[in-house]
Amino acid sequence: MAALQKSIDKRNALIEATIELVNNDGFHATPMSKIAKMANVSPATIYLYFDNKQDLVNKTYIEVKSRYTAYAFETYRETMSVEEGFEVIWKRIADFKLKEVADAMFLAQCDNTPMIDEPSRREGIKHLQPLLDLWARGKAEGIIKPISDYLLYAYSINPLSFLMLVENRGAIKIGPQELEEAFQAAWSSIKINR
Amino acid sequence: MAALQKSIDKRNALIEATIELVNNDGFHATPMSKIAKMANVSPATIYLYFDNKQDLVNKTYIEVKSRYTAYAFETYRETMSVEEGFEVIWKRIADFKLKEVADAMFLAQCDNTPMIDEPSRREGIKHLQPLLDLWARGKAEGIIKPISDYLLYAYSINPLSFLMLVENRGAIKIGPQELEEAFQAAWSSIKINR
Amino acid sequence: MAALQKSIDKRNALIEATIELVNNDGFHATPMSKIAKMANVSPATIYLYFDNKQDLVNKTYIEVKSRYTAYAFETYRETMSVEEGFEVIWKRIADFKLKEVADAMFLAQCDNTPMIDEPSRREGIKHLQPLLDLWARGKAEGIIKPISDYLLYAYSINPLSFLMLVENRGAIKIGPQELEEAFQAAWSSIKINR
Amino acid sequence: MAALQKSIDKRNALIEATIELVNNDGFHATPMSKIAKMANVSPATIYLYFDNKQDLVNKTYIEVKSRYTAYAFETYRETMSVEEGFEVIWKRIADFKLKEVADAMFLAQCDNTPMIDEPSRREGIKHLQPLLDLWARGKAEGIIKPISDYLLYAYSINPLSFLMLVENRGAIKIGPQELEEAFQAAWSSIKINR
DNA sequence: TATGAATGAGCTTTCATTCAT
DNA sequence: TATGAATGAAAGCTCATTCAT
Numbered sequence: 001m002a003a004l005q006k007s008i009d010k011r012n013a014l015i016e017a018t019i020e021l022v023n024n025d026g027f028h029a030t031p032m033s034k035i036a037k038m039a040n041v042s043p044a045t046i047y048l049y050f051d052n053k054q055d056l057v058n059k060t061y062i063e064v065k066s067r068y069t070a071y072a073f074e075t076y077r078e079t080m081s082v083e084e085g086f087e088v089i090w091k092r093i094a095d096f097k098l099k100e101v102a103d104a105m106f107l108a109q110c111d112n113t114p115m116i117d118e119p120s121r122r123e124g125i126k127h128l129q130p131l132l133d134l135w136a137r138g139k140a141e142g143i144i145k146p147i148s149d150y151l152l153y154a155y156s157i158n159p160l161s162f163l164m165l166v167e168n169r170g171a172i173k174i175g176p177q178e179l180e181e182a183f184q185a186a187w188s189s190i191k192i193n194r
Numbered sequence: 195m196a197a198l199q200k201s202i203d204k205r206n207a208l209i210e211a212t213i214e215l216v217n218n219d220g221f222h223a224t225p226m227s228k229i230a231k232m233a234n235v236s237p238a239t240i241y242l243y244f245d246n247k248q249d250l251v252n253k254t255y256i257e258v259k260s261r262y263t264a265y266a267f268e269t270y271r272e273t274m275s276v277e278e279g280f281e282v283i284w285k286r287i288a289d290f291k292l293k294e295v296a297d298a299m300f301l302a303q304c305d306n307t308p309m310i311d312e313p314s315r316r317e318g319i320k321h322l323q324p325l326l327d328l329w330a331r332g333k334a335e336g337i338i339k340p341i342s343d344y345l346l347y348a349y350s351i352n353p354l355s356f357l358m359l360v361e362n363r364g365a366i367k368i369g370p371q372e373l374e375e376a377f378q379a380a381w382s383s384i385k386i387n388r
Numbered sequence: 389m390a391a392l393q394k395s396i397d398k399r400n401a402l403i404e405a406t407i408e409l410v411n412n413d414g415f416h417a418t419p420m421s422k423i424a425k426m427a428n429v430s431p432a433t434i435y436l437y438f439d440n441k442q443d444l445v446n447k448t449y450i451e452v453k454s455r456y457t458a459y460a461f462e463t464y465r466e467t468m469s470v471e472e473g474f475e476v477i478w479k480r481i482a483d484f485k486l487k488e489v490a491d492a493m494f495l496a497q498c499d500n501t502p503m504i505d506e507p508s509r510r511e512g513i514k515h516l517q518p519l520l521d522l523w524a525r526g527k528a529e530g531i532i533k534p535i536s537d538y539l540l541y542a543y544s545i546n547p548l549s550f551l552m553l554v555e556n557r558g559a560i561k562i563g564p565q566e567l568e569e570a571f572q573a574a575w576s577s578i579k580i581n582r
Numbered sequence: 583m584a585a586l587q588k589s590i591d592k593r594n595a596l597i598e599a600t601i602e603l604v605n606n607d608g609f610h611a612t613p614m615s616k617i618a619k620m621a622n623v624s625p626a627t628i629y630l631y632f633d634n635k636q637d638l639v640n641k642t643y644i645e646v647k648s649r650y651t652a653y654a655f656e657t658y659r660e661t662m663s664v665e666e667g668f669e670v671i672w673k674r675i676a677d678f679k680l681k682e683v684a685d686a687m688f689l690a691q692c693d694n695t696p697m698i699d700e701p702s703r704r705e706g707i708k709h710l711q712p713l714l715d716l717w718a719r720g721k722a723e724g725i726i727k728p729i730s731d732y733l734l735y736a737y738s739i740n741p742l743s744f745l746m747l748v749e750n751r752g753a754i755k756i757g758p759q760e761l762e763e764a765f766q767a768a769w770s771s772i773k774i775n776r
Numbered sequence: 777t778a779t780g781a782a783t784g785a786g787c788t789t790t791c792a793t794t795c796a797t
Numbered sequence: 798t799a800t801g802a803a804t805g806a807a808a809g810c811t812c813a814t815t816c817a818t
Contacts, residue, residue, distance in 0.1 A: 010799095025308060026220075027220065028220060032791075032792055033790095033792090043791095043793080044793085044799070044800055045798085048798065053793090111306070112303055112359065113303055114219060145379070147375045148366055148375075150357065151357070151376055151379060153356070154353035154376070154379075158352070159352055163345070163348050165305075181341045185339070185341075185383040186349070188382045189349060189382045197780090197781085197818085200781090201781085225807080225809080236782065236784065237784090237809085238783055238785095238810080241810070242780095246810075247810090411696075413696060414609065415610070416610025417610050417696075419786080421786095421787085421788090429803080430803065430804040431789080431805090432803075432804055432805080433802085433803060435788095436802070440788080499694070499747075500690050502605075502606065503608060533767070535760070535767075536760065538745065538748050538754050539763055539767060541744070542744045542748075542764070543767040546744045547737050547740055547741065548736075550735070550740045551733070551736050554736075557703075560732050566730065569729045573727070574737070577770045578767065589777080613811075615813085625779090625812095625813085626778070626780075626815075627778055627779070630777065635813065635814090
């Protein structure tokens with residue numbers, strides 16, 4: 001039990017170190033030895049938990065992506081109306097991107113870079129299903145535009161990544177008002193106008 | 195004259211090789227020797243045109259970014275109405291992102307990664323001014339929402355990068371219809387509803 | 389214990405390889421890879437023991453210089469008379485320079501070249517103090533000329549470096565007779581004539 | 583004539599640049615391109631005057647060595663007595679080493695380093711003959727010790743190189759008094775005591 | 777004679793990975 | 798399970814030298 005916990009702790013420490021270092025320097029500029037040092041283990045120990053560097057970063061990606069989706073859907077219930085459901089999910093996602101900055105930046109880098117392999121990428125999207133279901137419901141009810149889910153995502157969810165990045169580079173501050181404006185922009189872009 | 199042209203050709207070949215290889219493998223996974231080989235020069239020759247690898251990628255970024263903005267604004271005239279102007283610019287940008295795929299992917303990687311240094315990043319944004327001016331006009335005329343330019347960009351322009359990426363990974367095909375839908379989503383998100 | 393010994397052995401092998409190769413080819417003409425090969429380690433292993441090439445040569449210098457002074461003063465006792473003391477030290481130095489040829493040549497190159505950094509140079513001279521003390525005593529007793537220690541060194545000790553070099557280039561042979569002549573010349577140049 | 587002069591000027595500029603740069607950085611740390619730049623010529627031009635880098639430094643050595651000996655013997659006449667002759671030559675050499683610092687440092691580096699090839703080294707000593715002749719005369723007259731010329735050189739001439747070096751590193755200042763003391767030490771070491 | 781552009785070879789150093797313990 | 802020492806391979810970069818002009 002204690003031994004198992006220690007193992008889990010080490011694995012976690014490695015994942016966290018990977019996130020922080022890759023965020024600062026990028027994947028290839030981050031040596032395994034540095035990750036090991038930050039996680040307080042020997043470089044050789046990494047290979048007890050992961051096959052190689054690519055595997056480490058793939059697994060880190062999947063882990064972070066699943067934290068992201070878990071957070072996104074935690075308060076959402078399928079009984080909610082489409083409008084309410086979307087707002088609940090959207091605000092959780094915004095929350096995550098603005099508060100869990102390290103995780104969010106890591107995902108942004110993974111998603112725009114050839115650093116993650118395809119299988120892991122696919123694994124990462126899996127858990128987005130509840131949002132797709134909500135959209136399907138919204139389309140059926142004539143509330144959401146009948147367009148590709150990718151378009152819906154591009155216009156309602158993805159802008160949050162961009163906003164998180166520029167806030168992080170110090171260009172803007174996203175307060176409650178900006179958040180509300182952002183939500184209105186997101187909703188405007190995908191809802192059907194009557 | 196011929197000598198000067200040959201120099202320009204070599205510099206260009208290096209820039210193009212950098213774009214293609216960084217797109218495929220990422221910045222750090224692309225060795226200078228590979229760039230040299232693809233540009234048909236010796237590794238040492240790169241250093242006649244650029245100070246070092248960082249300088250090469252910075253200059254490539256600035257070059258690509260300026261191609262992008264030049265293309266974006268080529269058919270836009272300040273005499274156009276806000277609606278017309280935005281549509282013209284938006285469609286040129288969409289065109290660029292979907293046709294000049296290599297350039298667009300390169301920019302996406304640069305913008306989401308710590309691979310470009312700050313001065314070059316700032317240099318890169320400079321040429322976006324006409325769009326900001328148009329938005330200012332639109333806000334004054336009560337056509338565009340009075341919100342931060344970053345928000346406007348996040349919702350009306352940036353989604354195109356995401357769409358380009360997923361199209362490139364083979365997930366979707368952006369045809370004329372999807373483009374029109376995307377434009378409507380973009381415009382909906384930033385225009386004021388009456 | 390055995391591991392520690394192996395570490396020390398490797399470090400020593402690297403130091404000895406550095407001396408030999410720098411003697412033959414000079415500092416900059418000696419690649420790290422050649423040093424590694426001669427010490428029977430991988431090039432990367434050098435960097436476990438030394439920060440970089442400059443550090444390797446600095447540390448080698450300090451090591452050799454301290455062997456030199458240790459040898460020079462080993463049989464000297466402060467209870468000896470000035471004459472006896474000087475003769476004892478001088479002959480030990482001569483011994484060292486003529487027998488430990490590799491070490492002596494290495495020092496000659498370091499001392500006449502910008503290849504060692506200043507801090508290491510200063511560190512290297514530290515241990516010459518007993519000779520300076522002996523000279524101070526000699527001056528106080530009216531046996532040694534009251535002139536700068538640098539002058540005393542230039543005329544009584546430094547010529548041995550020159551003789552070692554020319555013997556090594558095959559121009560002369562320093563036998564017992566030449567050594568005695570050299571000692572007389574050294575002593576003549578610094579003692580006060582009555 | 584003017585063309586010839588220009589050629590000679592370029593050759594000289596290259597020699598002088600070599601001396602200065604090798605003094606500062608050492609032979610191998612001095613790139614041909616830097617020498618070319620300092621001499622205000624193209625790198626390719628060096629190869630019109632010298633076969634390669636080794637040849638350049640060899641020829642520079644010979645040139646500097648011959649300046650040195652020319653200076654040393656300029657005021658000496660074979661009609662002078664041994665004592666007077668030695669003093670005249672010694673003081674000229676001291677003058678040279680303390681005033682033509684760049685030349686003297688360059689020679690010190692060449693003489694203690696494997697950077698000059700053997701033929702050039704031999705060529706360099708040739709012109710020392712008048713001093714050897716003087717010593718032969720001194721030995722015949724019972725004024726100079728009947729010992730190897732190398733020993734005489736080691737004790738009477740070579741110390742000046744050491745003194746020049748330490749003065750140059752800022753450790754001492756060689757004024758008229760120190761010079762006289764040095765001369766006395768030199769003379770003491772080689773003259774026969776009666 | 778003189779050049780600037782070009783380069784192949786080789787340098788120092790780093791790093792993902794392994795291995796003896 | 799855990800490690801620190803070790804390394805082969807490869808990276809970025811430099812430089813003596815050449816070549817087209």
